Amino acid sequence: MADDKVRYETYRSPAGGWGAAAATARVLMQQSVLGKGSRALLAMNQPGGFKCPSCAFPDADCRKTLEFCENGAKALAHEATKFRVTRAFFEQHTVTQLRQQSDYWLEMQGRLTEPVRYDASTDRFVPCAWDEAFDLIGRHLRALASPDEAEFYTSGRTPNEAAFLYSVFAREFGTNNFPDCSNMCHEPTSRGLPPSIGVGKGTVILEDFDHAEAIFVIGQNPGTNSPRMMTNLVEAHRRGVPIVAVNPMPERALIRFADPQDVVQMATFGSTPIASEFVHVRIGGDMALLKGMMKVMFEQDAAGDAVLDHEFIRDHTAGLEALRQDVIGTEWTDIVRASGVEEAQIRRCAEIYIRSRATIICYGMGLTQHQLGSQLLQQVANLLLLRGNFGKPGAGISPIRGHSNVQGDRTVGIDEKPSQAYLDRLRDVFGFEPPRQPGHHTIACIAAMEAGTAKVFVGMGGNFARAVPDTDRAYAAMRRLDLTVGIATKLNKGHLIHGRDALILPVIARSEVLRTAAGEQFVTIEDSMSNVTASRGVLEPASPDLLGEVEIVCRMAMATLPQSKVPWDSYMRDYGLIREKIAEVYPHIYEGFAERIRSPRGFHLDVPPRRRVWDTPNGKANFLVAPGVEVNTPVDDAGMLRLATIRSHDQFNTTIYSYNDRYRGVYNDRMVIFVNADDRVARGLPERARVTVETITTDGVVRRVEGLTLVDYPMPRGALAGYYPELNPLLPLEHHDKVSGTPAAKSIPVRIVAGSETAPAQTPA
Ligand SMILES: Nc1nc2c(c(=O)[nH]1)N[C@H]1C(S)=C(S)[C@@H](COP(=O)(O)OP(=O)(O)OC[C@H]3O[C@@H](n4cnc5c(=O)[nH]c(N)nc54)[C@H](O)[C@@H]3O)O[C@H]1N2
Ligand SMILES: Nc1nc2c(c(=O)[nH]1)N[C@H]1C(S)=C(S)[C@@H](COP(=O)(O)OP(=O)(O)OC[C@H]3O[C@@H](n4cnc5c(=O)[nH]c(N)nc54)[C@H](O)[C@@H]3O)O[C@H]1N2
């Protein structure tokens, strides 16, 4: 069978295993970096080496020599690629032509090599000296009527040092406009959990997985998006720990996994079953499921069974009775209808939870990206609090973050609603008065662009226009800007949706050596479990004309703020001086940063709930009530289906590595919609029908994506899934969680409006 033929089949092997090993070798060869890439892989996540640029899962304690996974290897191979985007490339293609190209094609062109500026007379990006680029940025920013006309976006690969200075720069300039990739991701964690447990982070560390007696994995696909977590799940399974997976898609790695680093399993083609209980929840059915489990507990408590940790509840919490009322008052019929899960299975899940003396609940985008995402997470915390699952080994809440430093960026100042206490410290440490008004998150930033009140957009990494909702509106909004700046390793579509003036500034990547006038520098990142570690690149930079992100921030600041109180010049030489300032601004967590970072495995930032200390107004952990069982506004349309936009196995967010999604059996196609066969048949559509999907809204805007192929898949009734970012045109900006501003990308109300005959087999562009 030709390798580029579109096909859909059922993947029957375990996830991981030889499939993963082969895929690793393939991507190194494809990027022509087999030797260089393999050497770099040996330094990844090792003391003295660099941190994997892929996901935010922590590394294990030296247990494995090769602490990487297939998808980490892909990220590295694409970063270390031998392909280059040169000035000749930009001469050959107008921007209008480049915009027609796919995300995949743009990614495959390789690394950016020198700064470029948009030239409208030729519709091309042309080379531009670094000084000229900073000068242009400074002129635009200083010309603004108000600093709030600038937007400073951050994507989560940016290391702590660069993110910290970026936030200092924007605040000295005078704005809190910090749209961030996290606003589309774990913002419900950052906003929903503080009123509940006093911190917007996870409370679990890796060692806890060795002590847990039950693990729940809800709305998360670790086999693809955090594969190093599979090691912990395999080990837990071997210890006989029940693992409950809650997902509308029976993700392969949640069912069966072969550890590519387990020699015996590889030699014998063995594998480990993962989930002891697979809960096939409806999209958005988790609120009902969680309430159902709590209802079982309150019922047993009423019957006199010791299922609640009364001592913990008495000493550490407030609000139990209101929660009890709400949950007891919720009817089983509603719970079963909304969750799509039978009462018997919910009772089994509750039993697993009750029997365990230490439970971890992990979750991902399947919980955060709903209209009531923040409140949903508060129910997860409620469930954990009922049995005192905080501040003891093997227990806690574990949001599995996305980008490798997305959590760190937030910790060191990327926050559009900073606390007044933090702003006071910033003032005291740097001697300028920071702005006190909240700024824009991602959704507010797009609204400001649409309104014409945003004029300059600086993107520190990322692919803003592709990652955000409502693609057509976002593109139009970006085009209204006076200046767009993309600071990046690779060319992406976001750079091509630009303002009147535009710059693309190429950076030294995570895996590459950072040299300054003061010698070799390292940076630091914070993983999903609050461990801060050093990262030192080992490869030569992709081009001599690249700058580190820290230097780019410092030079933007110097070009914009000639009277600045901040010694930018010294920071871009010696990153140790930046860490000193981080320690001064955040003494409660970063005191002694310089010494503590010398430890080969870094250090852990204090998370108070681990000590049963609750940084809430009443000093308690709070049971918080969310009315009802739905996480989305009901839609009055009998033909409505809920669409979850998800990641394939071969992408990192908007970076597309290939058109395959091995574990879901899809090859050479991304324009697919996974559907329950009964929902398809009910619409009179044949298998593999070519369809158009349309969003159901009341705002009068028609949002459609055409040319999608229906693929039968074990989805619950009423649920669809398809790939992000191709389906982002269907996601309305207004369809988001009001608490956090996070787009409800997992529950778009849609209908199938047009179907035709079976899609012809075809080869993607
Ligand atoms: N290789 C790779 N690694 C990555 C990324 C990548 O793109 N590629 N992205 C990184 C980033 S930024 C992030 S945030 C993480 C994302 O990691 P995940 O959170 O795992 O990402 P998704 O694929 O968006 O969706 C997760 C799961 O949610 C399920 N789901 C959808 N709707 C619901 C629901 O209503 N309830 C429940 N219970 N489940 C639901 C989907 O079926 C899917 O299995 O991964 C990070 N790591
Ligand atoms: N419909 C839908 N939309 C979603 C999601 C979803 O599940 N569904 N998920 C959301 C989530 S969780 C997230 S996190 C966002 C992601 O949004 P972003 O973070 O904005 O997007 P990425 O695709 O991760 O950004 C990739 C680009 O980052 C640049 N880059 C890579 N490495 C580096 C580096 O080391 N330094 C710098 N400066 N640049 C670098 C490269 O140019 C690359 O093209 O998307 C969100 N959008």
Ligand SMILES: [Mo]
């Ligand atoms: Mo994310």
